Amino acid sequence: xPPPAPADDAGDRPLVLLSQTPLPHFAxxxxxxxxxxxxADADAATAAEARVLxxxxxxxxxxxxxxxxxxxxxxTAVPVGVDHVDLAACRRRGIAVTNAGPAFAxxxxxxxxxxxxxxxxxxxxxDAYVRRGRWATDGDYPLTxxxxxxxxxxxxxxxIGSMVARRLAAFGCAVSYNSRSPKPSAPYKFFPSVLDLAAxxxxxxxxxxxxxxxxxxxxxxxxxxxxxxxxxVNVGRGGLVDEPELVRxxxxxxxxxxxxxxxxxxxxxxxxxxxxxNVVLSDHRAVFTPESFRGVxxxxxxxxxxxxxxxxxxxxxxx
Amino acid sequence: MxxxxxxxxxxxxxxKPALLLLSRVDAAFSAALRARFRVRDFYASAAPLPAFxxxxxxxxxxxxxxxxxxxxxxxxxxxxxVDEAFLDAAPSLRCxVTTSAGVDHVDLAECKSRGxxxxxxxxxxxxxxxxxxxxxxxxxxxxxxxxxxxxxxGLWPVRGDYPLGxxxxxxxxxxxxxxxIGSxxxxxxxxxxxxxxxxxxxxxxxxxxxYFPDVHDLAAxxxxxxxxxxxxxxxxxxxxxxxxxxxxxxxxxxNVARGGNVDERELVAALxxxxxxxxxxxxxxxxxxxxxxxxxxxNVVLTGHEAAFTEDSxxxxxxxMIGNLEAFFTGKPLLTPVLHP
Numbered sequence: 001x002p003p004p005a006p007a008d009d010a011g012d013r014p015l016v017l018l019s020q021t022p023l024p025h026f027a028x029x030x031x032x033x034x035x036x037x038x039x040a041d042a043d044a045a046t047a048a049e050a051r052v053l054x055x056x057x058x059x060x061x062x063x064x065x066x067x068x069x070x071x072x073x074x075x076t077a078v079p080v081g082v083d084h085v086d087l088a089a090c091r092r093r094g095i096a097v098t099n100a101g102p103a104f105a106x107x108x109x110x111x112x113x114x115x116x117x118x119x120x121x122x123x124x125x126x127d128a129y130v131r132r133g134r135w136a137t138d139g140d141y142p143l144t145x146x147x148x149x150x151x152x153x154x155x156x157x158x159x160i161g162s163m164v165a166r167r168l169a170a171f172g173c174a175v176s177y178n179s180r181s182p183k184p185s186a187p188y189k190f191f192p193s194v195l196d197l198a199a200x201x202x203x204x205x206x207x208x209x210x211x212x213x214x215x216x217x218x219x220x221x222x223x224x225x226x227x228x229x230x231x232x233v234n235v236g237r238g239g240l241v242d243e244p245e246l247v248r249x250x251x252x253x254x255x256x257x258x259x260x261x262x263x264x265x266x267x268x269x270x271x272x273x274x275x276x277x278n279v280v281l282s283d284h285r286a287v288f289t290p291e292s293f294r295g296v297x298x299x300x301x302x303x304x305x306x307x308x309x310x311x312x313x314x315x316x317x318x319x
Numbered sequence: 320m321x322x323x324x325x326x327x328x329x330x331x332x333x334x335k336p337a338l339l340l341l342s343r344v345d346a347a348f349s350a351a352l353r354a355r356f357r358v359r360d361f362y363a364s365a366a367p368l369p370a371f372x373x374x375x376x377x378x379x380x381x382x383x384x385x386x387x388x389x390x391x392x393x394x395x396x397x398x399x400x401v402d403e404a405f406l407d408a409a410p411s412l413r414c415x416v417t418t419s420a421g422v423d424h425v426d427l428a429e430c431k432s433r434g435x436x437x438x439x440x441x442x443x444x445x446x447x448x449x450x451x452x453x454x455x456x457x458x459x460x461x462x463x464x465x466x467x468x469x470x471x472x473g474l475w476p477v478r479g480d481y482p483l484g485x486x487x488x489x490x491x492x493x494x495x496x497x498x499x500i501g502s503x504x505x506x507x508x509x510x511x512x513x514x515x516x517x518x519x520x521x522x523x524x525x526x527x528x529x530y531f532p533d534v535h536d537l538a539a540x541x542x543x544x545x546x547x548x549x550x551x552x553x554x555x556x557x558x559x560x561x562x563x564x565x566x567x568x569x570x571x572x573x574n575v576a577r578g579g580n581v582d583e584r585e586l587v588a589a590l591x592x593x594x595x596x597x598x599x600x601x602x603x604x605x606x607x608x609x610x611x612x613x614x615x616x617x618n619v620v621l622t623g624h625e626a627a628f629t630e631d632s633x634x635x636x637x638x639x640m641i642g643n644l645e646a647f648f649t650g651k652p653l654l655t656p657v658l659h660p
Contacts, residue, residue: 006388054577106488110487118458121451123463130614135609140625144625146446146629147450172505268476282467285461285481289483290486
């Protein structure tokens, strides 16, 4: 990596606007290669010049922000999900968008499976039981339910979904899926509707993008179809699930449990969930490992470099 | 009561065979046993074991109990030892059926010399134990339970994200014991992109993983050690100071075998001193007691000897145990023999 240029000589380094302050080690790694300016702090000249916007997190990137950047040609996002970016505006203006591509996929899939096992086998609750000394005083933790052989329905068979499928198939689970259209190469049963998928599944895993079509795709009807022993695992976006209804369904025993990495209004988690033994909660961490951070950094820099060099983008999103 | 059961036996034709029951069983299992056998239930009697066995043996001489108990259904774990003293006190026994996969509580040599057959739980628990082991491994590496605890305490909005764990893909996992459980663990971990090697008494010709004849070398070449072997004199404390040092900082131990397979004091010290990075433990040296030092650690996951036990495995076990007993009493081969007489 070339040494950072002196502060007053920014001409050598290409200008990259930031939608929000990136995580410290991201900034440190990118500052040497690019002139980073927060979009909100950009003066008129800088805004008029900017061709690349780095979406460094999940803060919204609305049309209003994009409209202030007349020279914008590339939006490169650190996350996988880009539902917080006004994609319609990008499409209208011919702005290319890239995301994290495969950089996070395996880690996200690993965590999703971790949640499936943790919910079905009540690992977190059993751990709490032992830590509170109850094994010695109250006897064994109650029997849980087998993971192997469960019917798992995956919503969204993209990179993450197919990795979840492969992992759970190794557990002897019967995997089926729903997505916008069937994938001919996938060896799993396809269901054209999430409702039918849920009716035929013991566990539903959400790993699809959040779009207008998929917003609140898991509603009361779907949860009733999943049933009282059914488990919902969400590593996609909180918006995929009708969250107040989910809390009601858990409280009423309409579904049997949930593993949640994402919520409608992070970092706020419905407090009713804190008391539930059949729920495992995480703080939107499924995608993140230190190793995947390095991977995504390489990908982001790779996309930006490709753009400035006129080469094809590495992980473009189809708009 | 005894008269009633004798009459019931006579009314149904052949009297039900007598069975010693030295395992706690749930209502469904109890009903299934009593439908087929004349059950002498140790845990329902107030007598200590020697008196219980003596009474069972003595009852054979009376009209109330026309058959001496020829079979025993016993639990694993070591609370009851089927040893020389036990077999001396129950001389009519010809079959020991244990509800556990492990038979470290049964003196196989003594059974063999007395012509007593032994049957175990076979592979009834294997998938559940493998699932749990992999669940513990993911949990420790990715901090699933620790993050759950953090979120439940309301800390996410206050303190921000909980520290990250570590990627599974590419991790080198060393499995100690590649029996039915170890093989199922290996198969699952391959799908996560882990690199699997193993140690066992001897290499398994069909296993596609690298074999280490020495557990220390396995540990030195691993990021995670998974203990999935039976407990024997050879494997007692197989994970001790030497293996833990070889595993090194960043290393993780997962134990779904027996507490006795790990030197618990050394493990606690290694964790306290940061010489290894974490542990997922389902078994302990002195259950149900868990070292209090572990209960305060965020980098360990603790479950109470439940890896094997799901509603599904218990139902399968019930069927298998009764199948073994019925096979014995009808002169057919045992379904899951550990020892033929």
